[in-house]
Amino acid sequence: MIGAGVVGFSMAWHLQGLGHQVTLIAPELEQEQGELSGSQAALGLLMAQVYRRSSGRGWRLRQQSLALWQRWRQELEQRGHAIPARAGLLQLATTAEEVEAQERLCIQRQEQGFPLRLLSAAELAELRPTLPQPSLGGLVSPLDGQIDPGPALEAFRRDGLQRGLNLISSRVMGLQRGSGQGDQRWQLDLEGGATASAAWVVVCAGLSSPALLATVGHQRPQSPVLGQAAELQLHPDDHRALNWPGSLSWDGINLVPRPNGRLWLGATLEPDRSSPQRGGLDDAALQELLTLNGHAPAWLKRCELVRHWHGLRARPSGRPAPLLELLEPGLLLASGHYRNGVLLAPASAHWAGEQIAAAEPGAQL
Numbered sequence: 001m002i003g004a005g006v007v008g009f010s011m012a013w014h015l016q017g018l019g020h021q022v023t024l025i026a027p028e029l030e031q032e033q034g035e036l037s038g039s040q041a042a043l044g045l046l047m048a049q050v051y052r053r054s055s056g057r058g059w060r061l062r063q064q065s066l067a068l069w070q071r072w073r074q075e076l077e078q079r080g081h082a083i084p085a086r087a088g089l090l091q092l093a094t095t096a097e098e099v100e101a102q103e104r105l106c107i108q109r110q111e112q113g114f115p116l117r118l119l120s121a122a123e124l125a126e127l128r129p130t131l132p133q134p135s136l137g138g139l140v141s142p143l144d145g146q147i148d149p150g151p152a153l154e155a156f157r158r159d160g161l162q163r164g165l166n167l168i169s170s171r172v173m174g175l176q177r178g179s180g181q182g183d184q185r186w187q188l189d190l191e192g193g194a195t196a197s198a199a200w201v202v203v204c205a206g207l208s209s210p211a212l213l214a215t216v217g218h219q220r221p222q223s224p225v226l227g228q229a230a231e232l233q234l235h236p237d238d239h240r241a242l243n244w245p246g247s248l249s250w251d252g253i254n255l256v257p258r259p260n261g262r263l264w265l266g267a268t269l270e271p272d273r274s275s276p277q278r279g280g281l282d283d284a285a286l287q288e289l290l291t292l293n294g295h296a297p298a299w300l301k302r303c304e305l306v307r308h309w310h311g312l313r314a315r316p317s318g319r320p321a322p323l324l325e326l327l328e329p330g331l332l333l334a335s336g337h338y339r340n341g342v343l344l345a346p347a348s349a350h351w352a353g354e355q356i357a358a359a360e361p362g363a364q365l
């Protein structure tokens with residue numbers, strides 16, 4: 001398994017549970033907490049039942065993931081590795097068209113048996129702290145919600161280690177196919193000249209996946225989309241009054257209530273300018289986020305900025321996210337999860353397990 005983001009760690013854990021012996025390779029594994037990968041930066045929102053489509057691969061992966069997260073969290077908690085999570089999501093409509101779309105989606109979901117419901121204007125007006133304006137309509141999804149990505153990674157790591165997960169703290173520089181008859185294993189060239197080998201390799205290296213695949217002739221380009229996010233401290237009065245039915249989604253911005261009167265706000269969608277060579281982070285984009293593009297309610301203006309951070313999302317070029325592919329015997333790609341890697345990690349892991357089982361029961365990776 002190459003990559004120790006939420007996709008790699010959750011997949012390793014799931015495959016171990018299926019009885020595979022798994023080695024996970026990533027450069028940051030020697031530290032207790034990894035460097036800021038996409039997964040460490042994520043807000044952890046799980047938007048499955050509010051997804052605008054009702055069929056197709058994206059829909060199926062989201063529903064499967066939401067169910068698996070619930071099951072996995074229970075299993076991990078029983079094994080002593082709780083992952084904090086908060087149920088509920090309120091999607092707000094800022095235009096008349098969005099209100100109509102919400103009404104249609106709500107009817108559709110209720111017909112499918114999902115517990116979504118529209119909030120009336122009076123119900124929206126009762127929410128505290130007050131909603132950003134305009135908020136012309138609101139769709140509540142009680143089973144969508146949010147999980148904390150950092151503790152999730154840590155839970156997979158700790159439980160994985162207890163189950164015998166092998167960690168190698170290194171960077172994979174390239175892949176090589178086994179040379180044929182009697183040597184079907186993949187060879188991985190590691191930084192510093194070391195090598196590793198495995199019958200199956202899963203590439204979960206986020207934005208580095210295309211370069212790794214190119215070493216064996218596969219072209220799967222992805223582009224980086226930067227996201228900035230912030231943690232705010234609410235005024236104690238505003239925190240005490242909070243009665244939102246979960247996290248909020250307003251005009252593409254997510255507001256996630258946190259313990260101890262804190263709030264996560266995010267995330268921007270920007271071209272990657274994070275390195276000094278590219279001009280550095282865009283302060284204007286952060287300010288737009290912090291002021292909700294000039295629509296910040298009074299309580300938001302009273303908040304104290306505790307910290308802000310950024311991360312990169314891997315967006316596939318010319319193909320829908322995520323990239324889940326059996327590229328050739330023994331080589332799987334699970335990458336390009338773009339804005340939904342936390343949500344889609346369990347379904348991606350499940351997919352990998354099925355691929356391996358179909359090809360070769362008893363395989364090791």
Ligand SMILES: Cc1cc2nc3c(=O)[nH]c(=O)nc-3n(C[C@H](O)[C@H](O)[C@H](O)COP(=O)(O)OP(=O)(O)OC[C@H]3O[C@@H](n4cnc5c(N)ncnc54)[C@H](O)[C@@H]3O)c2cc1C
Binds near residue numbers: 045
């Ligand atoms: C600000 C922000 C907010 C987000 N919010 C959400 C959200 O609310 N909900 C949601 O579902 N998603 C969200 N996302 C998206 C989500 O974070 C990503 O889709 C997800 O983290 C992708 O996980 P990953 O494991 O594929 O990649 P990453 O987390 O990027 O991990 C890649 C791993 O590969 C390793 N690696 C790289 N190169 C090599 C190499 N050569 N050899 C070995 N290892 C290598 C890295 O060290 C790392 O361990 C957000 C993203 C950002 C940036």
